[in-house]
Amino acid sequence: MGFTELELRQGERLLMQGAANKWQTVGSKGGNLFLTDQRIVFKAHAFNFGSKFDEYELSDIQTQGNTVNIKTTSNLISFNITFYTKSGEKLSFVVTRSQKNEWIRQITEAITSLARSRVSVPENIPEVEVQKITAQIKAVQCEGCGAFVIVTAGNAAKCDYCGRPTVG
Numbered sequence: 001m002g003f004t005e006l007e008l009r010q011g012e013r014l015l016m017q018g019a020a021n022k023w024q025t026v027g028s029k030g031g032n033l034f035l036t037d038q039r040i041v042f043k044a045h046a047f048n049f050g051s052k053f054d055e056y057e058l059s060d061i062q063t064q065g066n067t068v069n070i071k072t073t074s075n076l077i078s079f080n081i082t083f084y085t086k087s088g089e090k091l092s093f094v095v096t097r098s099q100k101n102e103w104i105r106q107i108t109e110a111i112t113s114l115a116r117s118r119v120s121v122p123e124n125i126p127e128v129e130v131q132k133i134t135a136q137i138k139a140v141q142c143e144g145c146g147a148f149v150i151v152t153a154g155n156a157a158k159c160d161y162c163g164r165p166t167v168g
Contacts, residue, residue: 006034006041013037016106018099022054023092033081033093035106037113040083042093058114060085065160068111068139071146074100081107104141108148111139115150140166 008014013036020033022042031044031052041055062069062084070083079100082092095103116134125133139148144164151157151168159166 006036006043008036009038012039015110016099016103018095018103021094023094028094033095035103035110037110054091056083056085056091058110060087062086062088066150066157067142067160068148068150069161070107070111070148072100072104072107072141073146079103108139108141111148111150112137115139138168140168142166 006014006017014034015037016035017032019030020042021028021030022033022044029044031042034041034043037058039055039057041053044052044054046052070081073080073082074097077097078094079097080092080094081103082090084090116137119130119134119137121130121133136152138151138153140151141147142149142159142162142164143166144159145162147159147161149157149159149166151166153168156165156167158164
């Protein structure tokens with residue numbers, strides 16, 4: 001399997017993939033970045049040094065309160081996706097700026113799906129009601145710092161990183 005393909009786990013969905021550079025202490029290495037509903041995976045080109053396959057579970061991404069520490073920034077040419085793991089490792093990827101809106105949309109979907117899967121409701125509540133409750137939960141990108149804030153539809157929540165109110 002080449003660097004442009006990803007073997008999915010049972011029940012896992014591929015949300016997005018694209019050419020990317022992974023920033024490291026010294027320089028960067030090129031390859032492909034994959035976002036699934038369970039993890040972020042980077043597969044490096046064969047001619048890069050070091051690890052050729054790096055994967056990070058979405059559940060291992062650092063959170064602070066209701067805010068998930070995945071931040072996005074962009075300039076005229078590139079679009080950066082940066083996140084921290086719960087162990088404190090900082091990871092930064094540069095992807096094509098033309099895919100910026102799609103990356104944001106898919107990251108939002110992945111975080112929303114993860115947040116909804118963690119909702120705890122009493123067992124005696126009918127499934128229809130559970131679906132109504134979980135449908136109200138979503139991730140919204142903070143306009144202040146670019147982090148993703150978990151909110152309920154129509155309500156405001158404060159970004160736990162920069163303090164800016166974010167409305168769902």
